[in-house]
Amino acid sequence: MSTTPQHVVVVGASLAGLSTVRALRSQGFAGQVTVIGDELHRPYDRPPLSKEFLASITDQLELSLEADGEDLDVTWRLGERARNLRQRPGGGASIQLRDGQSVVGDRVVIATGAAARCGIAGLGLPGVHLLRTLDDAVSLRRDLHDAAVSGRPVVVVGGGFIGSEVAATARQLGCRVTLVVPDDVALRSALGHYADAVADLHASHDVTVRPHARVREVRAGAAGLEVIIQNGHRIPAATVVLGIGAVPAVGWLADSGLDLGDGAGAIRCDEHGATGLEGVYAVGDCAAWHSPGLGYHHQIEHWTSAKERGAVVAARLLEAERVPTCRPPYVWSDLYGKKLQLAGYRDLADHPPGPEHTLEAGSIGTGSFTAVFRRAGEPVAVLSLDQPRQFAAIRRRLVSAPVTTPAEGAPA
Amino acid sequence: MFAACPRSAIEPGEALRFDGPETAGVPIAIFHTEDGEFLAVDDTCTHQDASLADGWLEGCEVECPLHASRFDLRTGAVDAPPAKRPIRTHEVTVSDDTVFITMSDEVPNLPPGVTPGTVG
Numbered sequence: 001m002s003t004t005p006q007h008v009v010v011v012g013a014s015l016a017g018l019s020t021v022r023a024l025r026s027q028g029f030a031g032q033v034t035v036i037g038d039e040l041h042r043p044y045d046r047p048p049l050s051k052e053f054l055a056s057i058t059d060q061l062e063l064s065l066e067a068d069g070e071d072l073d074v075t076w077r078l079g080e081r082a083r084n085l086r087q088r089p090g091g092g093a094s095i096q097l098r099d100g101q102s103v104v105g106d107r108v109v110i111a112t113g114a115a116a117r118c119g120i121a122g123l124g125l126p127g128v129h130l131l132r133t134l135d136d137a138v139s140l141r142r143d144l145h146d147a148a149v150s151g152r153p154v155v156v157v158g159g160g161f162i163g164s165e166v167a168a169t170a171r172q173l174g175c176r177v178t179l180v181v182p183d184d185v186a187l188r189s190a191l192g193h194y195a196d197a198v199a200d201l202h203a204s205h206d207v208t209v210r211p212h213a214r215v216r217e218v219r220a221g222a223a224g225l226e227v228i229i230q231n232g233h234r235i236p237a238a239t240v241v242l243g244i245g246a247v248p249a250v251g252w253l254a255d256s257g258l259d260l261g262d263g264a265g266a267i268r269c270d271e272h273g274a275t276g277l278e279g280v281y282a283v284g285d286c287a288a289w290h291s292p293g294l295g296y297h298h299q300i301e302h303w304t305s306a307k308e309r310g311a312v313v314a315a316r317l318l319e320a321e322r323v324p325t326c327r328p329p330y331v332w333s334d335l336y337g338k339k340l341q342l343a344g345y346r347d348l349a350d351h352p353p354g355p356e357h358t359l360e361a362g363s364i365g366t367g368s369f370t371a372v373f374r375r376a377g378e379p380v381a382v383l384s385l386d387q388p389r390q391f392a393a394i395r396r397r398l399v400s401a402p403v404t405t406p407a408e409g410a411p412a
Numbered sequence: 413m414f415a416a417c418p419r420s421a422i423e424p425g426e427a428l429r430f431d432g433p434e435t436a437g438v439p440i441a442i443f444h445t446e447d448g449e450f451l452a453v454d455d456t457c458t459h460q461d462a463s464l465a466d467g468w469l470e471g472c473e474v475e476c477p478l479h480a481s482r483f484d485l486r487t488g489a490v491d492a493p494p495a496k497r498p499i500r501t502h503e504v505t506v507s508d509d510t511v512f513i514t515m516s517d518e519v520p521n522l523p524p525g526v527t528p529g530t531v532g
Binding site: 058062066068304307308332388395 | 467
């Protein structure tokens with residue numbers, strides 16, 4: 001774009017939004033910055049919401065993503081939800097808010113993240129929770145602490161990271177916990193073969209796992225809640241947590257002219273976060289950046305990517321000569337005091353007859369291992385449980401960005 | 413002051429985690445920068461139980477391998493959350509091919525749930 005940016009509007013007071021603002025300032029942008037956030041809170045860290053915060057080890061103050069005394073010279077519009085985006089002639093956009101006001105920026109960065117999926121009837125019932133926001137976590141924390149005291153059952157629904165983390169935290173608080181998962185064990189789709197180690201952890205901590213179960217609805221019964229699964233079985237519960245995935249928070253952009261792809265509905269961007277609208281960018285869980293190496297748009301819902309990519313968007317927005325490169329995607333989880341870590345591009349690993357992966361250290365049975373996924377002999381991804389040192393050593397050797405085309409059989 | 417390791421034990425760009433009676437239950441990380449400087453800090457990130465010796469060394473900064481907060485190895489200052497408290501720095505003296513450490517007498521900024529002697 002030819003004009004110098006004057007006013008950058010960031011929609012989303014999220015990690016991705018804050019990282020973008022921080023990078024804009026550190027890269028020398030001195031113009032106006034406005035951040036619109038639908039929650040009342042300044043940007044905070046979400047990963048502890050299912051772990052240390054839920055367990056009351058970390059308090060709300062510690063979740064703040066801003067450093068003490070940090071001043072990024074931002075106009076905060078908190079508690080205001082964006083309703084739509086209208087392209088602005090000459091670049092940027094006008095963001096209309098729920099209350100009818102508009103905020104106009106000659107550059108706009110969309111960082112609205114994702115919302116918890118909530119397609120199960122019964123969500124509005126007392127005792128039924130989603131977990132995405134700080135307010136969600138405060139409310140769930142209260143119920144879990146009560147359930148720990150009363151001994152009444154907690155049912156966690158979800159085969160992903162959130163489900164297993166909440167189950168582990170609730171168990172450590174002393175709750176009776178049932179974890180309802182769609183596959184034979186929790187985290188099968190994320191970890192494949194290695195999910196057996198997590199299954200062992202749940203079993204040894206007396207979490208009851210209901211495998212191959214899809215929840216139809218949650219009902220209020222005579223003696224409390226009932227989680228109804230598809231075969232008609234009822235699981236009694238005092239507290240229910242639905243951890244059934246997240247969807248990009250892009251509903252407000254339906255008629256914006258942005259390319260929302262198909263299915264998942266994340267905003268399609270180039271490899272530096274620029275959308276099809278001039279002066280409009282997207283970063284974080286709401287965006288799917290094109291990956292030249294993978295050859296397709298790739299949505300990464302990871303904390304680390306949200307943090308790193310803010311600097312990329314900022315450089316692109318400011319038309320910097322050098323755009324920072326990001327490391328391979330990295331995600332971690334904490335389960336029963338053990339660290340589960342995954343980095344790299346497993347999709348790139350050789351496929352038929354199955355991804356080429358080898359155990360480098362430890363074993364699944366001992367709950368402590370490091371596994372490496374390879375393509376033509378080169379490590380492209382690493383997964384470990386309870387071996388942060390071995391993990392770190394291999395992670396540093398992963399290719400910094402994929403330069404090959406996807407392996408045969410990889411998802412397109 | 414105590415002798416921690418021979419100079420050759422740490423290649424440039426690498427780090428060594430040192431946990432001995434001399435560090436009083438708080439392991440330290442000794443870095444050998446690409447510029448040939450030796451610097452030492454507490455090994456445990458001030459945010460969560462992670463070993464900075466496993467992190468990324470760039471210049472005289474190390475990035476925590478867990479959540480990417482960066483610490484200045486000379487001052488101990490942290491750049492951005494999630495870590496918020498500085499890391500303790502220790503004086504390093506290299507003499508006759510041996511790396512000597514003088515432990516800081518400040519109180520370490522260990523993360524929540526971690527106390528001296530319980531570092532993972």
